[in-house]
Amino acid sequence: MNHPNLRRRAALLAGAALITTALVAPPGSATPDAAAAPAVNRFGFAPGRYVVTLADKPLATHQAALTGAGHKVDVTGGKAYRNYLTSKHEQVAAAVGAKIDHDYSVALNGFAAALTSKQVNELSKTPGVVSVVPDQLHHALDDRNPTDFLKLSGATGVWNKLGGTANAGKGVVVGVVDTGIWPESASLSGPKLGTEPPTAADPYRPYLSGSTTVMQKADGRTFTGSCEAGQDFTADLCNTKLISAKYFGDGWLGLIPPERRADYVSPRDGEGHGTHTATTAAGKADVDVVLGGRDLGTVTGVAPAAKIAVYKALWSGKNANDSGGLTSDIVSAIDQAVADGVDVINYSVGSTIESPATDPIQLAFLSAASAGIFVSAAGGNSGPDASTLDNTSPWVTTVGASTVAPWxxxxxxxxxxxxxxxxxxxxxxxxxxxxxxxxxxxxxxxxxxxxxxxxxxxxxxxxxxxxxxxxxxxxxxxxxxxxxxxxxxxxxxxxxxxxxxxxxxxxxxxxxxxxxxxxxxxxxxxxxxxxxxxxxxxGNTTTTTTPYPQMADFSSRGPSLSSNGNLLKPDLAAPGVNVLAAVAPPTNGGQSYAFLSGTSMAAPHVAGLAALYLSQHPDWSPMAVKSALMTTAGNVLTSTGAVDTNPFDAGAGEVQPSKMLDPGLVYDSRDTDWLGYLEGTGVNTGTGVPAINPSDYNAPSISVGQLLGTQTVTRRVTAVTPGLYRATASVPGMKAVVTPSVLNFSKAGETKSFTVKLTLDTADSGTTTNGWLTWQGAGKTVRSPIVVVPTSVLAPTAVSGTGASGSVSFTATVGKAGVPIRSYGVVSAPLVPGAVAAGAADADLPDYPVTVTSQTKAVQWNIKTVDPAGSIWLVLYKVVNGQMQLQSFVGDGSNQASASVAGPTPGVWGVLAITLSNPPGASTTEYTIQTNVVTGGSSLKVTPSSAPGAFKPFQVTASWSSLPTGKRSTGFIEFPNRAGTVVTIN
Known part of the structure; x- marks a missing residue:
């Protein structure tokens, strides 16, 4: 049985604090705790470097509330408000005796600081503190010509329609948060920056004002940046193509000593990833490429006339586990990009597990979007398993990777x-x-x-x-x-x-x-x-051809867990396999160009398309651009050439630039919508914005993670092309009714609302069904995916109680009166001793498999270190085709962890025990583990024994008596279709 690289993934995840809200667990669902920092103390928090986020709006969203979304942030004019925020930072930090390392005030309101466990505990309870998140290490994600395949080139291509490559993206600045830049690349060449301001004949030409790069943009606003000197990087390496380059490494450079680094302390790219993504998005047009003696023709960035601003926040270590960027450095980079006034940010960075929308990086992107900045983010390279996405916040565009014609x-x-x-x-x-x-x-x-x-x-x-x-x-x-x-x-x-x-x-x-x-x-x-x-x-001398575009096997899939399936992700797909672009020669075998694959390569294609869009429609919001890309997207294919009908693969589908500039209608949204979405997922934003049902967020897609009987979702659309539009909606096994089904727009810019009522018909409970909502009119087709998961019950995935005897109650709702409610357990298995060493090879991790049958109702693994100073995690997996399929990392940084799976599908499920650090003075971490397999039993009682009514909430009570002490007991309350609630008794 193959072990994935679990240890490295665990190291990457250490420190990630996740907050999720879930309803009843469908069959086979896992109910893990969150992963957190690798140490333990009586407060439950590890000492270390943290990013603290406060409730007041950062400058970007504060100014958006005053002047409207899509503005350029006025950093100078906002000095008084920034001073107000930093004074609040000082007050909050001083109250717990902490010293601030770095303040954030533009894209995020907060600060980074080294904190003791006691300080973390106190801050987490302080009014006005939204989150206290460990400073986590993030990693870059790893027709034959994508620009030809996307129909950008050629006489009838998008570039030609925009006036040629010299005008495609003109007046737009693409910011790249990545590993830096190799400025000598031919794809980044351009005239030197002069000191003469631009003329009417060349209004978007950047110039130097002292050491500051100034550029008037297509939106009428001004970009201001600079070329920051450092190791092997001088200020004169910037030019009229690469107009700004800065680096952010206080966190990483403080964590990784010089002897463990393999990078330049400057904007220079020590790996090649950032150079590749930057030149994919906006590299110079028609650059000749010879690779390994083979003439590969020319390469051109998606938006060749756009300018590039680099924000290096990811770093290379000699050890791969040291490579990446800390949250604090990445937030600093985003903060500066927003302040500088970029139009687009490309973020080809992610994790193997989904970041919550309250993560500081995601909140910084919220502020960027409030300032009118389009954010394209890689969806992740952990596919093809389900729910492996990252960067799933609604205000970013999450991109999956697809193929083009192969070399x-x-x-x-x-x-x-x-x-x-x-x-x-x-x-x-x-x-x-x-x-x-x-x-x-x-x-x-x-x-x-x-x-x-x-x-x-x-x-x-x-x-x-x-x-x-x-x-x-x-x-x-x-x-x-x-x-x-x-x-x-x-x-x-x-x-x-x-x-x-x-x-x-x-x-x-x-x-x-x-x-x-x-x-x-x-x-x-x-x-x-x-x-x-x-x-x-x-070439291909066989008679067999490869259909394309297909979703890459590695491309992470949905559904999004942080939204409980109520927001469809990824949003769309773009070329991400065998993409040719510039790299850093020293780390790429001396070559200046390389073929790379990953959602890291897909995201800059979308960033470049956004730049093309904003050069033509500089007043459009990021979400209007995103909507245009999604509603004009085309199908992706399977390996047989059939249409890929799984919306969790590619979202709305493959980008089609030839159609994106003429979308007919757009689904727009702004910061109040995003904050309402957060409130609807259970996040207290402290803004007073009312909550909305996450399914009602005005996305260009519709997703209902759990539909009990019927649900009506609302949307609003704004006309780009006025006229009469008629709706059709079809979802197999569901009745879908659009009201009104006809919308008549008399002018561009007019907005109208409609509802879609989804009612269960013949679709099976717990099985995803999907279809399309299409508006047609004025010669346009506006297509949005619909995804629905019918359910027979709404109830918590897990509840817990205490004591040898006792009870716990919760609320449930079912779709049919009189359905049985059954109880199973309680099970309290023996404690089994074990040990694991920090840094153990994957094959040496202790393994605790369980063979699940149709009679198995639930499985729970409980682990606790012998030494209270230990830390322990569980890696939950399922065996599929002889391979361990990762389900989740479970742990909170303390000396115990618990993983549960409710209504598991038959087969082998299990956990691996893992630790990142042994207790002081110990060579291993000793623990006891308990595996509770619930199949039958009658010691857990439940009332009522059947549902008293349909579609009306009622109280369910589970009770127990005479349980053993000193270990956990597990029971299960089962509703129809094997869905149910795990009951944990401490």
Whole structure:
């Protein structure tokens, strides 16, 4: 059974405080605690660096409330208000004896500080404090030409309609929060910044005023930035393309000592990720690219006339776990980008678990959107599992990664069989060469397993020279495998996926074709035969073609957990596989360009499209632009070429720039809508904005996470093109009625409201059903996805009580009177001792699997360290096709954790025990763990035994007696369709 890289994910998640509100658990749902910092004390908080958010509005949203959304933040004019905020920061910090390290006042109202556990505890209870969040480390996310595929180029393309590449994005500034920039890249070249202000003939030309870059923008406002000097970076490296570059690293540089760094203390990109995303969004037009001796034609950014402002907040360490950016540094970067006056922010950063909308970074983006800044954010690379998204706040545009026409190479076997894969390094045919698996040419000291994956120094040059080597994917980096083949004298490589995964066009050291199953398995089998030969040829010489766009296997999927499924995410998809753009040569084998894949590559495509939009409609709000992109999106496909009908894959679908500039209608929203959404999810924003049902948030999509019988959602649309529009709505298994079904707009800018009533018909409870709402009129089609999960009951996922005897009550609502309500348990399993070491390899993590049958009602794992100074987490997983499928990380940074799954589907479920730090003086963390499997039993009593009525809330009481002490007991209250509530008794 394969273990994912759980330890690194846990390290990444340490310190993330999550707040969620959930209703009844559908079958198979997990009810985890949140992950938090890796230490324990009597207050339940770890000492360390925190970001504290206060309730008063930051400058951006304060000025938006006064002047209207979409304004440029007036930092100078807002000095008095910023002083007011910082004085409040000082008062709050002084009250607990804390010293402020950094103040935030533009995009976030708060401060960063090193805090003791007592100070964290006191601040968390202080009136006016919204959140106290550990300073978490965040990581960058990792037709053949996307701009051709998106129909940006060509005589009838979008660029030509906008006046050519010299005008596409003109007057717009794209801010990139990432790993920095490689300013010498040809994709960033431009005339030097002068000191003469622009003329009427060139109104958007940036210029220097002292050391400040000034640029009048298409929206009539002014961008002000600067080129910050630092290590290997001088102020004159900026130009009229790269107009500003700054770095933010107080947190990271204070955490990671110099000997562990692999980066420049300056805006210079030490990794290449930031340079790639920046040039994808807004790189110079028509730059010639030769990669590994192969002429790849030209590359152009999506918005080639837009300007780039860089905000480096992510850093490279010598150890991968040290690489990333701290929350405090990222918020500082966003704060500055908003103050500078960018029009678009690209954020190709994320986590393997969903950040709540109250995360400081997400709140900073709320302020950015209030200031009229479009935020494009990567959805994550943890797919294809469900609910693996990040950056799901409604005010950002969450982007999934899709494919374009692949760069092909074909493996022609000596037996005549041909298999097409992805290749960017096979420019000419290799000729027929001996084909071997790595195990056949291993050196004497290498293991068979290591040689099969072509680990470094496993191949024998005497055996490998002149051969093409088939190497299994896994463990080591893909490009390291081809480097090993080159070291041993091999002349080519076939990279083999042993199970269905994405295929990637890396810049390999030798000509390489990357194959997926089943072709990869056929090549592996043939290579093991004596006398096997193969030839690698460019292109696809088979009769099988690959449909596109498809969602990348790695692209994270919905539904969003923080919204309980009431906000559809991702919003849309864009090219994110084998994207060619500029990189930093020192960390990319000396190459100036590279093919990279990830939602990190998809997000800047959308950022660039937003820049194109804002150059034409500079007065449009970020959400109007987002709506235009979503409602004009097209279908994505499956591997068979059929339409992908799962809305949690691509949201509204694949962006279609050729249609986006003429959307007909838009679904707009602003900060009051976003704050109402937060209030509706249970967040007290302290603003007085009334709560709205999250499903009623004015998104260009409709999502109802739990529909009991019927629900009516509201929306409003604003006309871009006036006229008469008629609605059609269709959701299989549901009745969908739009009222009114006809909207007549007499002028552009007019806004009208409508409702969609969704009523359960034949759809199964607990099973997602989806369809479309379409408005047609004035020659336009405005399409929005609808996603509904019918349920038979609304009740809490979990409740808890105390005492050997006692009871607990909660409220439930069902859709049918008289349905039975049953109780199971209580179960109190023995405590089993165990131990885990901090930093243990994934394969060495203690594993506690349970085989679930149709009779299993619930499973709960409870773990507690022997030493109160210990810290412990649980990694909840389910086994799918022999692979551990991650469900959640569970823990709160204390010495105990509990993970539950209600109504689990049959199969193997389990937890792994993990710790990030051992107790002082200990080499391991000792603990006891309890596995409570609820299948039957009658010691838990429930009243009533059946529902007294339909669609009316009623009280349910669970009671127990004579339970053992010193350990937890678990029961389960079951409603129809295996849904239910886990009862934990302490």
């Amino acid at each position: 092909n190479g074909t493996v022609v076997l000596g037996n005549g069989q041909k298999y097409a894969g992805v290749s960017t390094t096979v420019s000419t045919a290799t000729g027929s060469k001996p084909l071997v698996n790595g195990i056949a040419v291993k050196n004497a000291g290498a293991s068979d397993a290591d040689a099969l994956i072509c680990l470094a120094n496993t191949l024998d040059p005497a055996k490998t020279a002149g051969k093409i080597v088939a190497c299994d994917r896994g463990i080591s980096a893909r490009v390291d495998k081809s480097a090993e083949v080159q070291r041993a004298g091999g002349v080519g490589m076939v990279l083999l996926n042993l199970f269905d995964q994405d295929v990637v066009g890396d810049s390999h050291a030798v000509p390489t074709v990357h194959l997926n199953t089943p072709g990869a398995l056929s090549v592996r089998s043939y290579a093991a035969q004596a006398g096997a030969t193969a030839e690698l040829v460019p």
